[in-house]
Amino acid sequence: MWLLKSLILPPLCGLLPLLVGLLLLKRRPRLGRLLAWSGCALLWLTSTPAVAALLMALVPRYEPLEMQRTWPERAAVVVLSAGFREHAPEYGGPAVDEVTMRRLRYGVRVAKASGLPLLVSGGVPSEGTPSLAALMADAATTDLGLAPRWLEERSLDTFGNAVFSAELLREQGIDTAVLVTDALHMARSVASFEDQGMQVLPAPTAYPPRFEWSLEAFVPEYKSVAASWYALHELLGRAWYEVARFGADR
Numbered sequence: 001m002w003l004l005k006s007l008i009l010p011p012l013c014g015l016l017p018l019l020v021g022l023l024l025l026k027r028r029p030r031l032g033r034l035l036a037w038s039g040c041a042l043l044w045l046t047s048t049p050a051v052a053a054l055l056m057a058l059v060p061r062y063e064p065l066e067m068q069r070t071w072p073e074r075a076a077v078v079v080l081s082a083g084f085r086e087h088a089p090e091y092g093g094p095a096v097d098e099v100t101m102r103r104l105r106y107g108v109r110v111a112k113a114s115g116l117p118l119l120v121s122g123g124v125p126s127e128g129t130p131s132l133a134a135l136m137a138d139a140a141t142t143d144l145g146l147a148p149r150w151l152e153e154r155s156l157d158t159f160g161n162a163v164f165s166a167e168l169l170r171e172q173g174i175d176t177a178v179l180v181t182d183a184l185h186m187a188r189s190v191a192s193f194e195d196q197g198m199q200v201l202p203a204p205t206a207y208p209p210r211f212e213w214s215l216e217a218f219v220p221e222y223k224s225v226a227a228s229w230y231a232l233h234e235l236l237g238r239a240w241y242e243v244a245r246f247g248a249d250r
Contacts, residue, residue, distance in 0.1 A: 008236070010229050014043030046228040047220035053211035055231035059238075060187040065178075065203040071114045072201065075176035076150070076169055079107035080161050080189060081122025081132035082182075096135045099182070099206075104136050106205035107180040108144040116178060117149040119169065121161045124153070158185070159241070162192035175199055182206040184230055188238050195245070 006012050018039025024032035045051045082099035096104065104120070111118040120140065122132025131153035141147040152168055155161045169177065176199040181189050183204040193200045208227065211217070 005233070005236075009232050010046040010225050011043060014039045014041075014046065018043065044220060046232075047222070047225045048218050049211065049221065049224045049227075050213070050217040052224040052227035052231065053208070053217070055228055055235070056184060056208045059184050059231055059234050061183055061207075062186050062190075062202040062204050064207075065110065065201070067110075067113045071116060071178075072176040072199070074174050075114075075178055075201070076117045076119050076172075076174050077107055077111040077114065077203070078119045078121060078165055078169075078177040078179050078193075079103050079136065080158065080179070080181040080185070081120070081136060084125055084129070084132055084135055086126070086129065094129050094135060096132070096139050100132065100136060101139060102206050103180055103182065104140055105144060106203070108140055108146045110178060110180060110203050111146060114178065118146060119150040119152060119165060120148045121152040121155055121165045123155045123160065158189055158237075159192050161189070162196050162198070166193060166196035166198050169198070176201060178203050180205060184208065184234050188234060188241060191238075191241065 007016065016039065017035040021032045021035030021037070021039060024035065026032075080103065081096070082103065083097040084100065085095050085097050088095035100122075107118060107120075110116075118140070120133045120136040122136060124131045131151070133148075133151040133153045137148045137151055150168055150172075152161070152165045154164045165177065169175070175197075177193055178201045179186070179189055179193060180203045183206060186202050186204045190200045190202055
């Protein structure tokens with residue numbers, strides 16, 4: 001699955017046809033030129049702010065959570081992990097990465113505002129390292145001043161986040177997840193939790209920046225490659241999830 005994602009997402013989605021096209025130039029010049037120019041076009045487009053913004057606009061999005069509200073009674077704040085920094089000597093070992101930390105920071109804010117208990121979700125990313133949930137719990141306690149009540153340490157992806165978090169919460173009599181993750185990741189996460197029978201109150205964070213059309217929007221930049229990758233990852237992930245769910249229902 002990792003290799004397949006790498007092949008169909010930027011930058012390999014452009015580099016691969018470019019390289020194949022160059023190799024075919026002598027034997028199949030017409031096909032080689034077509035592939036090479038197609039690869040160049042894909043590399044250029046997916047590295048521009050304009051295309052990145054268009055792709056992100058295709059991902060379903062939820063409005064920000066209203067803090068001044070009546071909170072569900074049988075609920076918990078659930079923060080989903082993203083990644084970690086294996087080499088973080090300033091923390092004495094592995095630590096959560098920037099994406100996980102921004103989710104965690106907002107999740108702690110929601111938990112403090114609502115008075116609801118906090119669950120952090122994320123399994124062991126590689127052999128010999130702590131679980132992402134354990135790294136999140138350490139950051140939440142030490143840096144943000146709130147210890148999670150539960151750690152879900154078995155999941156390896158969004159679907160696993162939902163399956164194992166829902167199982168843990170139901171054991172505690174909780175049927176509602178105040179779900180914290182990135183705005184672009186929220187639609188897929190909500191669907192996963194709802195499929196486990198949970199009621200979901202979305203609490204998205206890390207919204208994409210506002211976009212304004214200009215000539216500079218067509219100048220490649222490294223941030224746009226990452227943004228295009230993220231948007232396409234979510235669009236393809238949601239499509240794959242829907243296909244898998246349709247197959248399971250038949």
